[in-house]
Amino acid sequence: MVVGLAGSRRELDDAVHTVLGPDAQLRPEQRDALRRLADGDVLLVARTGAGKTAVYAIASLLTGRPAVVVSPLLALQRDQVAALHEAGLRAAAASSAGGAARHRAALEGFAAGDLDILLLAPEQLARPDVVAAVQRAEPGLVVVDEAHCVSEWGHDFRPDYRHVTGLVERLGHPRVLAMTATASADVRRQIVEGLGLRDPAVVVHDADRPGIWLGVHHAATEGERDALVVDLALEEPGAVIVYARTKRHVESLAEALAAAGRPALRYHAGLPPEERQRVERTFLGGHADLVVATSAFGLGVDRADVRLVVHAGAPPSLEQYWQEVGRAGRDEEAARAVLVARAEDVALNRYLRGSAGPRRETLAAVLRCLGDEPMGRAALASATGLAARTLARALAELVDVDAVRRVGDRFAGTGTSVPTAAEAVARRHEHRATLDRSRVELMRTYADTTDCRRRVLLELLGEEHPHVCGRCDSCDAGTSVEVHAGPLRPGQHVRHQAWGGGVVSVVEADRVTVLFESRGYVALDTAVALDSGVLTPDEPHEQSA
Structure with a gap:
């Protein structure tokens, strides 16, 4: 099956059973990624829980050579090392947080062939001793986890991810597997460019989490918003994550929840590291069921029984929102994600996304x-x-x-x-800022739509999802519509009289959102744009039967 990585199906089956267990079967997204990895670099976009760690573990066994994994957070590295050990692979993380002796031992073990997999933070790749040790190990696979961090348009931009390109060149261009749970079309393009992937296969599997009900409440004032958030948290007896926009907002919401009778853990970047670690252990270990946090409580958060994720204000991007929504319902049981939005959120998002660029x-x-x-x-x-x-x-x-x-x-x-x-x-920078500002508007599109929220969100993230979901507030209210037989479809190329070529991102009942290279995301009245000739399809659209 994976001819480029192994010579026989028996070797693939053996690797699968080693990593996943004797009765395990590969999921479609895992099989697809391994098949494509046999022929070249791969960008794998698959939802949380799709088993992306197993893909690189199996690939490493099939190559018969070690693998180096670039992973952004210590908590993620710890979880991955534990999972790899459980599968019988020799793995270690070379982290400065573990002390100089442990860091040196991990590098020396990898260089000597005593490890199958070495995990590194991206900033480690700037160290000559780390690069030298990796070169001596001659890895057959470089894995980039949470690859959206390489994109300046992504919500967790990490400049240190740019070191990956130099490492791959020094290693003689082994296979590269980049992985993320969420990436729109423009973010996927930046991942490919930022990591220097060579003619990669871009494997995008369904990002949907159908077990999560989606809803939005609108608030006129900050007080009304926070009161709605408190009510939602009080109504849910299970585990809850509340995302706030700022450190100050975390503190005020936690105080309001405590006053209402449900004390909450607090988590933000302004807390000392040991306090953040204590909160992580307490919540993830199931010793507390409510945490109020900024987006700093993101990558590496893995508690299976979270029943509700509430956003007190719209995040700056859909990618960030969907990543954080994905903290709910990882046990595959029913869960909810509710956004409590104000019109002023867009202005704050523009400020938060703003950047002056290098001087x-x-x-x-x-x-x-x-x-x-x-x-x-x-x-x-x-x-x-x-x-x-x-x-x-x-x-x-x-x-x-x-x-x-x-x-x-x-x-x-x-x-x-x-x-x-x-x-x-x-x-x-100005061109990027224009596109970035348009991305902020996508959250408004999601929050304001009366159409199926899941379809709108997934199509804005670059997936086709023509049917209504039956698991959102719009579907509950009967305002969702089927639009797959309309005059435009997601992915269709169009041309605007002023802005040139673009690609349809999402189609609603009377509105279409288009990504223009020169302008970014723009929402247009479908009938007006088409009837006036301002917007024309590049190719005729065949009506569905």
Whole structure:
């Protein structure tokens, strides 16, 4: 089956049974990813709980060579190492948090062939000793977990993920498997570009979580919003996660819940690390059933019996919303996800998504240090005096406008002047900001629709979902409609008189949302846009029978 990774079906079956158990069968998304991985790089987009860890564990066994896994959080790494140990694989995480001796032991064990899988945080890839140890191990597979973090349009952007490209080049381009639970079409494109995947197969499997009921409440004021959130939490006897927008909001909601008779754990980035770890252990261990948190309580949160996820205000992106909604109902039992939204959420989201980009002086400092002779990051950081994250962002911008070129895991200049490079970066940043602002509007589209919420959300995330779901407040109210026989369909190419080419993202009863390369996401009145000729399909649409 997986000819490029193993020579026989028997070897595949043996690997599956080793990782998943003697009676296990591969799920369709797992089989699809392994089949495509036999031929080249793969981007796998599959919902939480689809068994993505098993894919790389099986692939590693089939190659007969070790694998290196880039994973962003220590909690995720701990869970993955435990799962791999349970499957009988030799795995370890090389983390600075475990102490220098343990970090060194993991690297030495991997280089010596004593480990099957090594897990690393992306920032570890900037360390020469880590890269050298990985090279000595000669891995046959590089895995990038939570790959949406490489996208500046994603909700968890981590510049350190850009180190993966240099590592893959140093290793001679082994297979690369990038994985995430949620990624819209534009985020998928940035993952492919940001990781330097070579002609990858993009495997997108159903992101739907049909067991989660979806609903939205609208509030006119902050007080009304918070009162609705408190009522929802009080009505649910099971485990609840409440997502708030800011640290201050976490504190005020927790106080309101305590006053109403249901004390809540609090979690946000302003708390000391040991307190955050205590909250994680308490909630994930089932010793408390209510937590109020910012989005910092995200990756690595895995408690099976969460019955309700409430958002006190719309998040900045649909990807973030769907990732956080996915904390509910992991035991496959019925669960709910409710957004309590205000019109003012869009303005706050625009502020939260805003970014000034690298300063001209920062770009100039990097360009002045780079000539024809490539330099590594450590040398560049020393020469420029820039912090590692600032340098990573500046290099990413300069590479994207061809003012800097990559040479393995080092960088060299291209002869581009500082004014030319700064102008190109500014243009690119403004274009990205335009698209980013349009993405903020997608949350408004989701919150305001009277159509099937699940269909609208999944189609905005790039999936076809023509039928109503029967598991949302719009379906309960009877306002959802079937639109698969309409004049436009998701994925269809269209052309706007002013904005040029675009792709239909979601179709509602009387409105269509289109992603334009030059403008971002735009919602249009379908009848007006088509009848006036402002919007025309690039190809005729055949009506369904």
